[in-house]
Amino acid sequence: MTARQDPFRTPPVALTVAGTDSGGAAGVAADLTTFAALGVHGACAVTAVTAQSTVGVHSVHVLPPAEVRAQVTAVLDDLPVAAVKAGMLGSPEAVRLVAESLPGRPGRPLVVDPVLVATSGAVLGDAGVAAAYTRVLLPLATVVTPNLDEARTLLGRDLPRRDAAAGLAELGCTVVLTGGPDGAGPSTTCVDWLAEPGCVPVPLEHPVVDTTHDHGTGCTHSAALAARLAHGDLVADAARAASDFTTDRLRAGSGWRLGRGRGPLPHVHTRSTDPSGGEL
Ligand SMILES: Nc1ncnc2c1ncn2[C@@H]1O[C@H](COP(=O)(O)OP(=O)(O)O)[C@@H](O)[C@H]1O
Ligand SMILES: Cc1ncc(COP(=O)(O)O)c(N)n1
DSSP: OOTOOOOOOOOEEEEEEEETTTTTTSSHHHHHHHHHHTTOEEEEEEEEEEEEOOSEEEEEEOOHHHHHHHHHHHHHHOOOOOEEOOOOOOHHHHHHHHHOOOOTTTOOOOOOOOBBTTTOBBBOOOOHHHHHHIIGGGGGOOOEEEHHHHHHHHSOOOOHHHHHHHHHHHSEEEEEEBOOOOOOSSEEOOOOOOOOSSOOOOEEEEEEEOOOOBBBBHHHHHHEEEEEEETTTOHHHHHHHHHHHHHHHHHHHHTOOSSSSSOOSSSSSSSOOOTTTTOO
């Protein structure tokens, strides 16, 4: 029996270090609801407060590093954190803080979603943040989950998806390069590339979901990956499960109509669309 089927079992704990989204779609909101959906207790350290909605990002307020450190320390002092997810960090200082306090290691893997630009195009991490990710944090991450634009910015080169995934894996972390629909004509398949250091990259394919409720998709995917690692999955299994969970939730939300722009995914509000009824 899994943790989700047995609500009386003490769940594993995952910590997200990320920004808030006032619209409740991305960042800390997506992470905590995804953790809950996958039978994990979520703790959080907030790095930035954003005024944002389904339409776009209106303002960003990055918190002082000392406030982020205080939250991380409070959680680590008390709770048995089994996995960490870093989302929007917002400043090079916060990137360094995560590297110092929460490096990936056996027993406490670190998933880094290197958030630089929101779906709406707003900048959530500048060139200094990108440089700190590459130099300081990615070598200490267990898994990194950039989209293609983020991977190209981090590498400073325009490469095809597979090569970008392999290039980042050379830093010593496993990479899941996420790929929503390409935009280059109608496509029925999304391909994420899984690149483990020293191994040939493997494509993880799943069907494209036609939906306007996709704000926070990358956050959902990386939080699901951290949740599965908190349950003890191997990285490759966690990556596949994260992809399945995200697709299932995109499908479940495709009939929702919330907001005037790109709406949130339903992490806990609707039944699984997985026909096998399997535990995602
Ligand atoms: N429309 C979609 N249909 C199916 N899967 C999708 C869709 N959009 C994104 N995904 C999947 O969601 C996950 C997060 O991807 P992505 O959208 O690239 O993240 P980000 O929000 O960081 O750009 C990946 O597994 C990706 O393949
Ligand atoms: C606080 C915060 N963190 C992350 C994202 C990225 O999510 P998306 O790529 O769906 O805009 C976001 N918009 N806001």
